[in-house]
Amino acid sequence: MTERQSFSPDGRPRARALGIAPSGRPGPWNAITDVPGVEVGYRTLISGDGELRVGEGPVRTGVTAILPRGRDGLGRPCTAGWYSLNGNGEMTGTAWIDEVGQLSLPVTISNTHAIGACHTGVVQWINRQPAQLAREWLLPVCAETWDGYLNDINGGHVTPEIVCAALDAAESAPLREGSIGGGTGMNCYAFKGGSGTASRRLELCGHSYTLGVFVQANFGSRAELTIAGQRVGAALDVENPMEARPTPSTPAPPAGAGSVIVIIATDAPVDALQCKAMARRVPLGLARTGTTGSLFSGDLFLAFSTAGDRLPDTGFPTGYPSRSELVTSTRLPWNRMDAVYTAVVEAVEESVLNALIVNNDMTGRDGHRSPALPHDRLRRLLRRP
Numbered sequence: 001m002t003e004r005q006s007f008s009p010d011g012r013p014r015a016r017a018l019g020i021a022p023s024g025r026p027g028p029w030n031a032i033t034d035v036p037g038v039e040v041g042y043r044t045l046i047s048g049d050g051e052l053r054v055g056e057g058p059v060r061t062g063v064t065a066i067l068p069r070g071r072d073g074l075g076r077p078c079t080a081g082w083y084s085l086n087g088n089g090e091m092t093g094t095a096w097i098d099e100v101g102q103l104s105l106p107v108t109i110s111n112t113h114a115i116g117a118c119h120t121g122v123v124q125w126i127n128r129q130p131a132q133l134a135r136e137w138l139l140p141v142c143a144e145t146w147d148g149y150l151n152d153i154n155g156g157h158v159t160p161e162i163v164c165a166a167l168d169a170a171e172s173a174p175l176r177e178g179s180i181g182g183g184t185g186m187n188c189y190a191f192k193g194g195s196g197t198a199s200r201r202l203e204l205c206g207h208s209y210t211l212g213v214f215v216q217a218n219f220g221s222r223a224e225l226t227i228a229g230q231r232v233g234a235a236l237d238v239e240n241p242m243e244a245r246p247t248p249s250t251p252a253p254p255a256g257a258g259s260v261i262v263i264i265a266t267d268a269p270v271d272a273l274q275c276k277a278m279a280r281r282v283p284l285g286l287a288r289t290g291t292t293g294s295l296f297s298g299d300l301f302l303a304f305s306t307a308g309d310r311l312p313d314t315g316f317p318t319g320y321p322s323r324s325e326l327v328t329s330t331r332l333p334w335n336r337m338d339a340v341y342t343a344v345v346e347a348v349e350e351s352v353l354n355a356l357i358v359n360n361d362m363t364g365r366d367g368h369r370s371p372a373l374p375h376d377r378l379r380r381l382l383r384r385p
Helices: 094-100 112-126 160-168 272-280 282-288 338-357 375-382
Strands: 039-047 059-067 078-087 107-111 141-145 194-204 207-217 260-266 298-305
Touching (some): 039 160, 059 160, 059 207, 078 094, 078 282, 107 112, 107 160, 112 160, 141 260, 141 298, 194 338, 260 282, 272 298, 272 338, 282 298, 282 338
Parallel strands (some): 107 141, 260 298
Antiparallel strands (some): 039 059, 194 207
16 A cells, blocks of 8 residues: 555545555555546635524535546546436536536536536636637536535535636645535534545556546435444444534434535546446445435436547537547447446445545534544454554
């Protein structure tokens, strides 16, 4: 294991540093940015304490921006597919992905009530870029999970300008995790949750490929939490303030509520149907961490490949060629996809664990508190050194 696979850029331990390592071989950063060309940027908003005052705070939120081909590849399509395990959430742009099996714009992830700001922000940002996109017709992918337990979610703190700043910050680098970007105010299994990532290396058909996963983890009830095959949630003996329901005016969300967004990237040559098949395997990785899929959780997953058709840049958002051109493509044979599915499941599981482990306690609106997963107690339960 390398240090970057096991520790975050700020030195905090990830799952592997605690001796928890799902099978498979991670990339050098163990992050979605191991996939060549993928860039990720964050903007984190934390301010204020005490009683909720809508429009003033407390603020515990942010934005995550993912550029599938980086700035230089903006507008050049990737093959793509998506899947909904439970539809109590939002991911814009998916109708067009269903139609053409392609993704050519950035992906943003934030809180539930920031979808509009994210959509507007992406459009504004693209209009400042040199890429020859159709400025009059853009369908960004904007996804969300609910952070209203800790955050002034109705306060409008995520603005188009904040979204543009997250896009400007996107880079190919080791990623910070936990309470950062869109994951800032999120909870997972009634512990502090948020942003997590992992990757896997693949050897297929005589070539080497990378598959990376990014999750915004805001789901699961405490009793469900399972790590390394052991049901540890109830045994961790940590107060669960999300079940306290202090007053009728500030009720806690139902157990298991919140949502999870998962983004899968790969440079393996897969078509749109294979991307959708990859997205359908995400629930198997989530299930390894214990969740059974709450009705109150929007569980939406997107997969894309940067090795898709190299279509000419014609200024159209999907990069369609002119009528005189034919398109050829190369993809993995379906009978080689099992290794890809395995990588998805392993990387999803590890991403969720990283979102939980690379984290700290957080107190937000009205004194609502989300405790960090306790490392020492977890080690003792799992009998790790």
